[in-house]
Amino acid sequence: MSAIRLLVLGAVRQHGRAHGYQVRNDLEYWGAHEWSNAKPGSIYHALKQMAKQGLLHAHEIAPSTAGGPPRTEYEITDAGTEEFLRLLRESLVSYDQKMDIQSAAIGFLVDLSRDEAVALLKERIRRIEAWRAAVTEHYIPEDGPEQLGHIGEIMNLWVHTADSDEAWTRGLIERIERGAYTFSGEGEPFVGVLAEGEQNPYATDERHPDDHR
Amino acid sequence: MSAIRLLVLGAVRQHGRAHGYQVRNDLEYWGAHEWSNAKPGSIYHALKQMAKQGLLHAHEIAPSTAGGPPRTEYEITDAGTEEFLRLLRESLVSYDQKMDIQSAAIGFLVDLSRDEAVALLKERIRRIEAWRAAVTEHYIPEDGPEQLGHIGEIMNLWVHTADSDEAWTRGLIERIERGAYTFSGEGEPFVGVLAEGEQNPYATDERHPDDHR
């Protein structure tokens, strides 16, 4: 699974109604084009695809108020909201070392209630521990780990990464339990979208920090 | 960049000459189908593609010695070896939090000389540190990090992950400098491939450890 559907659904949802370029801009504002496959083609493709699947409703209107070709506006449907929450929950609990999905999920974390967020993160910890145990058991040969040669370093990397992720997740849980951030149903939410016309403070000409390909 | 080309090139290279199914089996032996996109379709596609690009030479022969359709055998060309080393070096130094590429690179680490491996890993550390600095500078707004709300947790995750990766890399460098493993030009190498007919000890019916999708 890629992060694109979660990102696009979440972006449309925060706007209520949005056209492709608006989504594209939000994702850039979040830096998502840096850490996920949020390229124009992927975004427009995802919008069309999800419209076809009934997760979004397309309004074939709006002859552009500010230059460019006519634009299609999308609205999230009930099915889309359901899918969004399903994806979000799944992304939060699943440990599969894909940072793009994890990052996207954190971005929408506050769309859940505080209690559910904590519960899901705790489930995530359980999964990480299970995975760690499975790796160490499954991939360490009976005749000792030396058997694996340098290949053992791959398992080592996995275990190390899992431990780091677990530690980070525990820290996040603690911060949330201590009252950090504003979650669903707790009043004025933090909205990470750009209003129509607002400029993007992160849109620069410079290369972005992790752009070292 | 995905890990598939590095994996396939590396697998063919270790065999000297291999058909698709052999590559597929090696990758399963390494657990690569778990942590990368090493699915049959991708493997055969990569083989054909790279043959077309002159990185592999295809021998359209071999009417299967053990069931199944006739198979094509591939041999790595000089250009392929060059590309393999280029990919390997690039994968080792680049920090982009893609575990699949990193894992693949570790698997072929010993195909370099000990000195070069250490040098590349040190360059990797430099890149991680540069990336970390860029993130903390670039994404922390002037009015303090609170501005970002829960979005700041994404940066937090990145920095945490970068630190963990750096620590792991330092550990690996130390082990290598103390003489661990056998590198290119140091005698009998460790070969992580299955001989023709050898059974795969990791091929099981059970779900694999990180297969919790």
Place this chain on the structure above:
DNA sequence: GAGCAAGTAGTCAAGTTTGACTAATCGAAG
């Protein structure tokens, strides 16, 4: 008032990935 850079909005072909499917042979049981 023509030219042109910047911004807006989206399309497209080429390439890649996915997961289910085909098809052939071997070995053992009946």
Place this chain on the structure above:
DNA sequence: CTTCGATTAGTCAAACTTGACTACTTGCTC
């Protein structure tokens, strides 16, 4: 000797991703 399952080997259509490209408007400058 034939049927069945396991193994071997690979194909294919559908979906997704990529990055370059089109096309249109506004505002500025000369």
